[in-house]
Amino acid sequence: MKHALPGRLIVFEGIDGTGKSTQILLLGEYLRRQGHEVLITREPTDGQFGRKIRKLYADRKQVSQQEELELFLADRREHCQTELLPALRLGKIVLCDRYFLSTVAYQGANGFDPAMILEHNAFAPDPDLALIFEVSVATSLKRITQGRGEQLNDFEQEESLTRVSAIFDLLDLPYITRIDAEQTIEEIHRAVITAAQNIVPQPVSETLIES
Numbered sequence: 564m565k566h567a568l569p570g571r572l573i574v575f576e577g578i579d580g581t582g583k584s585t586q587i588l589l590l591g592e593y594l595r596r597q598g599h600e601v602l603i604t605r606e607p608t609d610g611q612f613g614r615k616i617r618k619l620y621a622d623r624k625q626v627s628q629q630e631e632l633e634l635f636l637a638d639r640r641e642h643c644q645t646e647l648l649p650a651l652r653l654g655k656i657v658l659c660d661r662y663f664l665s666t667v668a669y670q671g672a673n674g675f676d677p678a679m680i681l682e683h684n685a686f687a688p689d690p691d692l693a694l695i696f697e698v699s700v701a702t703s704l705k706r707i708t709q710g711r712g713e714q715l716n717d718f719e720q721e722e723s724l725t726r727v728s729a730i731f732d733l734l735d736l737p738y739i740t741r742i743d744a745e746q747t748i749e750e751i752h753r754a755v756i757t758a759a760q761n762i763v764p765q766p767v768s769e770t771l772i773e774s
């Protein structure tokens with residue numbers, strides 16, 4: 564659903580380890596320096612459903628794929644109502660680390676029809692900009708292990724990231740901009756600013772100077 568609220572919603576998408584969390588903080592700092600009010604948030608959230616999802620992952624518990632999909636949708640419904648929509652109504656720039664394209668790609672990789680997943684997210688405002696961070700699966704795996712010191716079940720993880728990545732590659736929606744995330748942190752930051760500038764309104768500070 565396209566929103567007509569005064570704020571802007573920018574979401575950061577892509578497979579794990581592409582540098583989303585790094586870049587969201589850098590863009591947040593940049594926009595705040597420009598005089599914007601910024602909300603930085605993420606999914607899964609820290610709300611009741613998001614905590615449940617993280618706990619399932621941490622405990623390596625298996626739930627049915629249907630249950631998993633429903634948990635992500637419940638988390639997003641709550642996130643929209645309690646955080647995203649109120650912030651957009653106040654004219655804030657909302658930066659969200661993962662949103663419904665992650666459900667399309669990850670739960671799509673689990674076998675659900677991507678188009679059906681998109682329909683189930685019709686309650687959620689469309690982002691004004693969805694940045695899809697693109698790296699090879701090899702780079703993703705390297706960054707995950709380096710950054711977090713996790714011991715990987717290499718083959719399983721490689722296979723599932725490849726499937727998720729293939730769905731991200733196929734997505735074709737008007738608000739998507741693809742970012743080459745193999746570059747340095749500084750180069751990516753510049754590409755992110757360029758994309759954001761197309762949809763972010765003039766900052767309050769500049770409006771005041773001109774009038």
Ligand SMILES: Nc1ncnc2c1ncn2[C@@H]1O[C@H](COP(=O)(O)OP(=O)(O)O)[C@@H](O)[C@H]1O
Binds near residue numbers: 584585751
């Ligand atoms: N452009 C980059 N080049 C090399 N390493 C990076 C880059 N961006 C992020 N990293 C590192 O890769 C790891 C994963 O980055 P992170 O921002 O947490 O990714 P994500 O949020 O997409 O999982 C971290 O250790 C981070 O410091």
Ligand SMILES: Cc1cn([C@H]2C[C@H](O)[C@@H](COP(=O)(O)OP(=O)(O)O)O2)c(=O)[nH]c1=O
Binds near residue numbers: 580607661666
């Ligand atoms: C938002 C969302 C995330 N996920 C997955 C992607 C991640 O592997 C996992 C946790 O997200 P996240 O905390 O972003 O993981 P990371 O910090 O490792 O990038 O949840 C889905 O499967 N569906 C969704 O709708």
